[in-house]
Amino acid sequence: MALIITIDGVAASGKSSVARRVAEELRLPFVSSGLLYRAATVLALRESLDLSDGAALLAALEHFSPRLIPDAAGNRVLVGTDDLTGALHTAEVDAHVSQVSQHPPLRRWVREQLRLLPPPFVVEGRDMGSAVFPEAAVKYYLTARPEVRARRRGAERDLSVEQIEWALRERDRQDAAQSAPAEGAVLLDTSDMNLEQVVERILEGVRAWADR
Numbered sequence: 001m002a003l004i005i006t007i008d009g010v011a012a013s014g015k016s017s018v019a020r021r022v023a024e025e026l027r028l029p030f031v032s033s034g035l036l037y038r039a040a041t042v043l044a045l046r047e048s049l050d051l052s053d054g055a056a057l058l059a060a061l062e063h064f065s066p067r068l069i070p071d072a073a074g075n076r077v078l079v080g081t082d083d084l085t086g087a088l089h090t091a092e093v094d095a096h097v098s099q100v101s102q103h104p105p106l107r108r109w110v111r112e113q114l115r116l117l118p119p120p121f122v123v124e125g126r127d128m129g130s131a132v133f134p135e136a137a138v139k140y141y142l143t144a145r146p147e148v149r150a151r152r153r154g155a156e157r158d159l160s161v162e163q164i165e166w167a168l169r170e171r172d173r174q175d176a177a178q179s180a181p182a183e184g185a186v187l188l189d190t191s192d193m194n195l196e197q198v199v200e201r202i203l204e205g206v207r208a209w210a211d212r
């Protein structure tokens with residue numbers, strides 16, 4: 001079975017940065033599942049769709065067919081030849097993506113897109129090790145204290161750390177349904193670890209799996 005490594009966790013726990021570095025060390029592609037939910041949100045906002053209307057949101061995904069490109073330097077999302085990536089990480093998308101991602105038809109669409117990707121790869125999100133790739137060989141779940149996560153994200157948003165912490169706690173609450181750690185996932189609280197320490201812990205886990 002080709003190796004799939006899942007790295008799930010709460011917002012700003014370090015999933016994308018850690019997945020990118022782990023994939024780099026293992027010379028594997030890495031996949032950021034959240035970008036498809038962010039792309040769905042950007043499309044819905046641009047089309048002024050009702051974010052509570054799952055059928056309309058799914059129709060928009062099927063019409064625009066956003067494509068996730070697992071670039072090693074950082075995943076990209078294309079709609080036709082338009083690169084949506086630069087519009088995905090904003091406070092406005094943060095504020096609406098949880099509502100968009102709740103709809104089961106959208107989750108099924110995202111799952112179908114992800115399961116088309118040829119293993120091996122590292123994939124990060126909320127439910128990669130549970131709902132999407134339960135067969136994955138190595139599963140991790142990252143957490144960190146909200147104030148630590150807010151400080152880390154602070155460099156990426158033009159909001160105060162207090163505003164970011166409030167928004168992260170709100171998104172944790174809204175995302176809770178699809179964010180439970182997968183069975184067998186190794187839980188890592190990264191609050192007091194730097195990025196490379198988290199990366200090394202996961203690489204140790206992959207080596208242990210390879211030597212089993």
Ligand SMILES: Nc1ncnc2c1ncn2[C@@H]1O[C@H](COP(=O)(O)OP(=O)(O)O)[C@@H](O)[C@H]1O
Binds near residue numbers: 009015
């Ligand atoms: N263990 C860590 N220590 C310090 N900074 C970190 C750590 N993990 C991630 N970061 C930084 O925190 C920010 C958010 O990380 P990111 O990977 O985007 O989180 P997520 O994908 O879980 O939302 C990034 O700037 C990243 O470089």
Ligand SMILES: Nc1ccn([C@H]2C[C@H](O)[C@@H](COP(=O)(O)OP(=O)(O)O)O2)c(=O)n1
Binds near residue numbers: 009034098101126127
């Ligand atoms: N596998 C996933 C990935 C993301 N989501 C939802 C929940 C998140 O609030 C949004 C955005 O996810 P993303 O990983 O890009 O967000 P963060 O990097 O954690 O801030 O999408 C999801 O429901 N399932």
